Amino acid sequence: MKKIVSGFLFLFQLHLASYAQQPQPADFKSLQVTWEVSDNNTQGKSKSTIVFSNTGNKPFPNTGWTIFFNASGFKAQDTTQAIIRLVNGDLFALTPGPKFGALPAGGSKKVEVTGGAIRNVSGLPIGFYISADHTPTKGYPLNVVVKPLFNTEKNDFLVANRIYKQNQQIANIPAEKLVKIFPTPVKYTETADKFILDPTVVISADASFKNETEELTRYITQLTGKKSASQAKAKGKAIVLSKIAGLAPEEYKLTVTKNRITISASTSTGAFYGIQSLISLIPSSVKNTDKTISISGVDVSDSPRFGYRALQIDVARNFHSKAELLKILDLMALYKLNVFHFHFSEDEAWRLEIPSLPELTKVGSKRAATPDSKDHLYPSFGSGADTTSSGSGYYTKADFIEILKYANQRHIRVIPEIESPGHARAAIKAMDARYERLMKLGQPEEALKYLLRDPNDKSQYRSVQGWDDNVINIALPSTYNFMETVVDDIRKMYQEANAPLEMIHFGGDEVPAGVWEKSPAVNALLRPEGELKTPNDLWNYYFTKVNALLNKRNLSMYGWEESGLVKTFVNGKAVWEPNTELAKKKIQVDVWNNLPGSGAEDLAYRMANKGIKVVLTAVTNFYFDLAYNQSFDEPGYFWGGYVDIDKPFYFIPFDYLKNLKDNDGNPINPAIIKGREQLTEFGKSNIVGLQGAIWSENIRTPERLEYMLLPKMFGLAERAWSKEPEWAKENDAAKSERLYQTAWSEFINVVAKRELPRLDQYAGGFQYRVPTPGAVINQGQVEANVQFPEFSIHYTTDGSEPTLNSPVYSGPIKEKGTIKLKSFNLTGRGSHTVLVTNQ
DSSP states (O other), X not given: OHHHHHHHHXXXXXXXXXXXXXXXXXXXXXXXXXXXXXXXXXXXXXEEEEEEEEOSSSOBOSSSEEEEEEOSSOOOEEOSXXXXXXXXXXXXEEEEOXXXXXXXXXXXXXXEXXXXXXXXXXXXXXXXXXXXXXXXXXXEEOOEEEEEOSOOHHHHHHHHHHHHHHHHTOOOOOGGGSOSSSSOOSEEEXXXXXXXXXXXXXXXXXXXXXXXXXXXXXXXXXXXXXXXXXXXXXXXXXXXXXXXXXXXXXXXXXXXXXXXXXXXXXXXXXXXXXXXXXXXXXXXTOOTTOSOEEEEEEEEEEOOSOSEEEEEEEOSSSOOOHHHHHHHHHHHHHTTOOEEEEEOBOSSOBOBOOTTOTHHHHTTTOBOSSSOBTTBBOOOTTOOSSTTSTTSOOBOHHXXXXXXXXXXXXXXXXXXXXXXXXXXXXXXXXXXXXHHHHHHTTOHHHHHTTOOXXXXXXXXXXOTTSOSSOOOOTTOHHHHHHHHHXXXXXXXXXXXXXXXXXXXXXXXXXXXXXXTTTOHXXXXXXXXXXXXXXXXXXXXXXXXXXXXXXXXXXXXXXXEGGGGEEXXXXXXXXXXXXXXXXXXXXXXXXXXXXXXXXXXXXXXXXXXXXXXXXXXXXXXXXXXXXXXXXXXXXXXXXXXXXXXXXXXHTOOTTOGGGGOBOTTSOBOOGGGGTTOOOOOHHHHTTEEEEEEEEOXXXXXXXXXXXXXXXXXXXXXXXXXXXXXXHHHHOOSHHHHHHHHHHHHHHHHHHIIIIIHHHHTTGGGOOOOOOOOOEEEEETTEEEEEXXXXXXXXXXXXXXXXXXXXXXXXXXXXXXXEEEEEEEEOTTSOBOOOEEEEXX
């Protein structure tokens, strides 16, 4: 495949030479293209018809142009009418075949193509643009209409049936009976007292809680419209932040009486979480026009179950603005998440300014028309022909320092991730650009200093994401020069922000087969009689050197699960096992793979039992970029299953094999996990916490980011902070199920009646997902329900889209024909539409 792609790019150079003096071959604006998907999944493939139409008044030529687009699961293919080639990654190029023929004015032509199965909107091709072959680095946006013409109604109705049955298990609990602090505290008692918050309330705080006092004052000022007075010792009605000895670092006590709110903690972190619980107590219906606010009397003692409660956001596949990250940090703080895993580097982009290596962002942060150049990378994930999309962008040094300070004020640690040795194409290409620049200046020694690839490497490989040039060569001394320089620049930013830096994530996942096998630099390291015999042995070599590099700077190493594994051979078959040598060096890993049937269902437990520190980042429960369900309209990938708010909620950290489920929410066949390793008591001590992950291949806007994150994140927050639930400890299956259903109803009611209404306003408001209605046909009538009590369902019977003015669902719908249903939240924002044909 690599030779095919290289040959294809060579054709660009030929076109460049032959057309250099010729004008643009066609008016690209006259070309209209429609991509019609006629079959989305027959034997794992899709069939599409591409219709080319010429709306101009002169013929559109049959040569001299190429259409580019991004697609997942697509394959290269030749027909007499069109040739489609994989360029690299998810970028494809379509050129006219020998029988395409010129398109006459007003004429059209159809081309049939096949691709991978398309199960939802995220599987459709995107990012179309057209280039003249003689100017391949200049692209013109092409407005392609993509039509999924296949019938999704039957599948979506089956999904609505499942949702209906799930929603039936949720009881509607009166708001006054709900716990008023979220995540659920360890000990919580309500009293008959009410504290009336008004502009006369003063704040009294220990001097060591200065930052927390300012945070509380700022929040109360927003509510009351007047800044609260401060007193060293409160005499009347007051909020008191009291420092006491003997509590754990994140522990706090909160009492609310008629005349006083007292938050007690031993540390500023504990005081901060006490304040977040106080904010949680304030009704979400409060407006800043209210002159007085009634706060329920409570007596609370609280501390987290896990010390590591993380959210990872990928800003490399698609860029997310600094403003959006600050908003997410506010959200994390409110729900007591304390680690922001900053995934800023990938194949598709490098997003953090490194002052010592400016090419990393000058080149690595931009995507534009192919081919690669010294100025940008290939388009990916629909980023298009120019740098104006979410495919391009980066955080300056000043931006990152601001993010660090903002997080630190909210007691959130920021852990940066330098993806390596795979998933590193942006860094590799940026250092190639640096190399070329310095070679032209006659500085070969400086040019080679940070090179990340062996120029003489003839190895051939293809990564899971389609790249053939995305892996750093770990035999080069320049690779370690690069890592040291990047680490040192990052450290300086943390120091300037006065923010803690304890570890750096070095990736380590998805390095494809074939890497390094034909690299002279690698072969120079290998010795039949030495420790490094084959390229497989370089894995441990690399991470040992990286760990030493970090330890020298008083930092520890963190990575994806593969970084803590070592390849061994059992009966001639390669097997990945926990690396006990690295375990002794106290590395930490994110374990994502617990896919049923993968053989890795128990991998997190095997690694923890061997002494490796593990963060549970289970794909089946915590990959928030996965689609909510199987409906065609739900965006997101599905390779790891489907994730709604229930998946993180029902996760059992110390025994997740107990309730591992399939994509339809059914318990998996016990035979799949028979003989899998259980977590030992020693292993439990190595489970440091939980992490939700957002990968951004399909997330190009703040609204989509918030849609995929919320309400799923509530399940993560509850499971990471709150104590182990009774239903998880109960061995009697029937009793455990009853306890679970009670807890589930309570949780859903808290989210629906307290937290989602809060997020309609908090930090400017969040565009969380409004769940689609569940629906069934029962005895000739349509019945519907919704996951969140208090949300409404509206419907139509005339084929129009439901609005707030449409009839409210209050009971079975008797009308026949097409029924459209839509859920609405309390602000009137709607869900996707569910279509039911009642015959």
